[in-house]
Amino acid sequence: MSKGRISRSTRNNIRGWLCEVPWLIGFAVFTLYPIASTLKMSFDSVVISATGLVTEPVGIDNYRKAFLGDVTFPKILLNYVGEIVLQVPIVIVFAIAVALILSKEIRGRGIFRTLFFLPVIIISGPVIDKFIDMGMMAIQGADTNTVIKSVLAMLPETAGGLLKTLIDSFVMTLWFSGVQILLLLSALQKIDKPMYEAAYMDGASGWECFWKVTLPNLRSMIVICIIYTIVTISTFDTNEVITTIQGNMFQTSLGLGYSSAQAWIYFVVLLLVIGFFMLLYGPRKEAVYGSTKAAKLELKRARRLKKAQDRNLKKLYRESKRYRD
Helix, strand or coil: CCCCCCCHHHHHHHHHHHHHHHHHHHHHHHHHHHHHHHHHHCCEEEEEECCEEEEEECCCHHHHHHHHHCCHHHHHHHHHHHHHHHHHHHHHHHHHHHHHHHCCCCCCHHHHHHHHHHHHHHCCHHHHHHHHHCCCCCCCCCCCCHHHHHHHHHCCHHHHHHHHHHHHCHHHHHHCCHHHHHHHHHHHHCCCHHHHHHHHHCCCCHHHHHHHHHHHHHHHHHHHHHHHHHHHHHCCCCCHHHHHHHHHCCCCCCHHHHHHHHHHHHHHHHHHHHHHHHHHHCCCHHHHHHHHHHHHHHHHHHHHHHHHHHHHHHHHHHHHHHHHC
16 A cells, blocks of 8 residues: 555545544533533523523532422332333243244234234323323223222232332333334244254253243344333323423422433433343353353463364374385
8 A cells, every 4th residue: 555545444534433423423512512401400500591591509509399398299209110120021921922923934924013013103191191081091991890809908018019000001011012022033033943952852841941042042133123212101191200390390399400400310210220120130250151161271271272273183193105115
């Protein structure tokens, strides 16, 4: 390459960064700057006037007010955490079950895949509000069922309220599983069939294959589905925490500063919820260490085999040379 000329890899890198520039500018202007502004406003008292926003630093008063002065916000946050803990396992288990069914060779498989993904396309705040008003998001007859009533009466007030909320929004909870079904279905299709054949030859049943072959291979995709489900439910239009924060934005006594503090508290709680699920189902050090150790042993075995093959080749070469001589 002559001096002054740019190599092909460098030109490709420059083109790639030039393609990223519009996105980076948009992210900085429409995402990063508003996030930084809300963080600053969470420590200010913000008043909307005719000339614009009038801010006055108040320190951590907005955060103190959210926890100590507001009676409803901490309760709403606790209800949100309880609903997430109940809803996410239901969505993931339902998505795994449907993905396993759709991975089989059945008639009309493409139609069923479209039907399960259809709620993702049409779901929105106004549509869900209309369905809720019509009573289509709850289990029909659950309010009048004597068994459910007796169970709700036996539980503490908080646990009973969470169970009642789950029953009232059970159908809507399942509506959040469309993307997860497709992700798990793609992961199922990548599992090697010889693994199942080897397990069946060793005498494993279908249930044992599910626990020993299918779930371990789906683990990384299940983690992605858990994070996606938490974020989707947490940012949905009908989320009570979001509606509360939006309602406080333009109140005279509270304003943008207080709602910004609530938003950052909600963001931290969301990260803690994701961290909780990652502790339950995230990567295990033992599994990582075991896989690393097995890989090292396999590498050593391959090297020993290669050395043995090289010795045999040298021996054959010497014998063939002696025979020619």
